[in-house]
Amino acid sequence: MDWDYLRYIHALATGGTFAKAGEILGVHQTTVLRRLDQMEEQMGIQFFERDREGLHLTPVGETAFREADRLASDMENLERQLIGQDTVPVGKVRLAATDVMVNALIGPLVSELLQAYPDIELEVLTDNDVLNLSHRDADLTLRPVNKPQATLEGDRIATIESAVYGSPDYCQRHPDMDLDNAPELNSWILPDESFSHLATGRWYRKSLKNTRSLVRCNSLQSMYSLARAGVGLAVLPCYLGDITTDLRRLTPPLEGEGVDLWLIVNNETRHMARVRLVMEFLGQRLLGLGPHIEGTA
Incomplete structure (x- = not known):
């Protein structure tokens, strides 16, 4: 039996009419009618009796509806469990930065991060040339750039002087x-x-x-x-x-030579709880280092 049939049986039994079932399913009522005719013909089973007052489940239809209702409840519970698990900061987060940023900025923060969230595995990707730091290879990228690409999302931390x-x-x-x-x-x-x-x-x-x-x-x-x-x-x-x-x-910060520091997030993983958490954690602490980064500390 096609799993999709149970969705239609559940919507028809709940709504009582083709129009209301269509609203539940987000399709036109003629689509609902066509699908009901199709599944009853293919299976040789009548799930509903039809009259002027609407649709009424047959004994076989009642059995199918009970199973459909149970599956709908199970799916809702599964969705809640998955969402709940995603709110727990567990798993790998990939961070890209230059060597000097890791040594002078990120390094002192990593220990604090892992102590607070021991189930996070931080993978640090480094390159001496910032142009080689790929946003596709990392969940988060700490990068000096004055104008990030319009398609990238992230937080401006400070101006590197x-x-x-x-x-x-x-x-x-x-x-x-x-x-x-x-x-x-x-x-x-x-x-x-x-x-x-x-x-x-x-x-x-x-x-x-x-x-x-x-x-x-x-x-x-x-x-x-x-x-x-x-x-x-x-x-x-x-x-x-x-x-x-x-x-x-030996000099004050060189005038006009600053470049913005951005913490950029990968669009494909930005909704993951562990990525959001690490981004917020590092972002807040890097903001606290603003005077240090801008040479005014």
């Missing part, structure tokens, strides 16, 4: 450096072409056209490590440069 940093040793060896008028006379740790889309990449091209002493890196983590080692000066996000005493901030 950057400044010039150098180690105490480098500063001691270059006491007369003049970053306002002659920044190119210093040794610099520069990003390679993979950073050309970032605001800091534009600052380098504008301010350090004639510098000769330089090291190029393809990751902020490498720039951070080399700057701490005293190799040269580097423009770093304030949330990264300010976390260690091995670096000194």
Whole structure:
């Protein structure tokens, strides 16, 4: 027996007429009439007697209705159970971010997250180049971007500000450096072409056209490590440069070089309870780090 037949029997018995059954099922009454004729003919069974007052169940129809009513109740209970399970934060959540964001921003929050929700499994996907962070591969993506695609949903966290940093040793060896008028006379740790889309990449091209002493890196983590080692000066996000005493901030945040930080959610998984919970958890705590990210802490 076609399971769909029971839906029609249940609606016909509940509504009492073809018109009311059609309203329950969301179809035209002629469709209901056609389906009833079809199932009675195929099965050789009369489920309803028809008269001017409406439809009346036959003994066989009453048996079918009882089963249909039981199944309808079971389906409602199953739906409630599934919805209830989905409200429990259990399962894997995939988070994509750059290495430096994991180290300086996300890392300290993960322990707190897993202590609060031990049934969540967090999978962290990292890449040095933010352009390689795919929203399709992750449930959540922490990404610096001023204008997310219109099809993406997420929360703006703060503006990532950057400044010039150098180690105490480098500063001691270059006491007369003049970053306002002659920044190119210093040794610099520069990003390679993979950073050309970032605001800091534009600052380098504008301010350090004639510098000769330089090291190029393809990751902020490498720039951070080399700057701490005293190799040269580097423009770093304030949330990264300010976390260690091995670096000194030598300028205010560079004017006009900020980029927004967004926590973007995958449209296909955004309704899952565990994804919503992790997004809210990280979003609230990252908002609390706003002054740290914007270099005003």
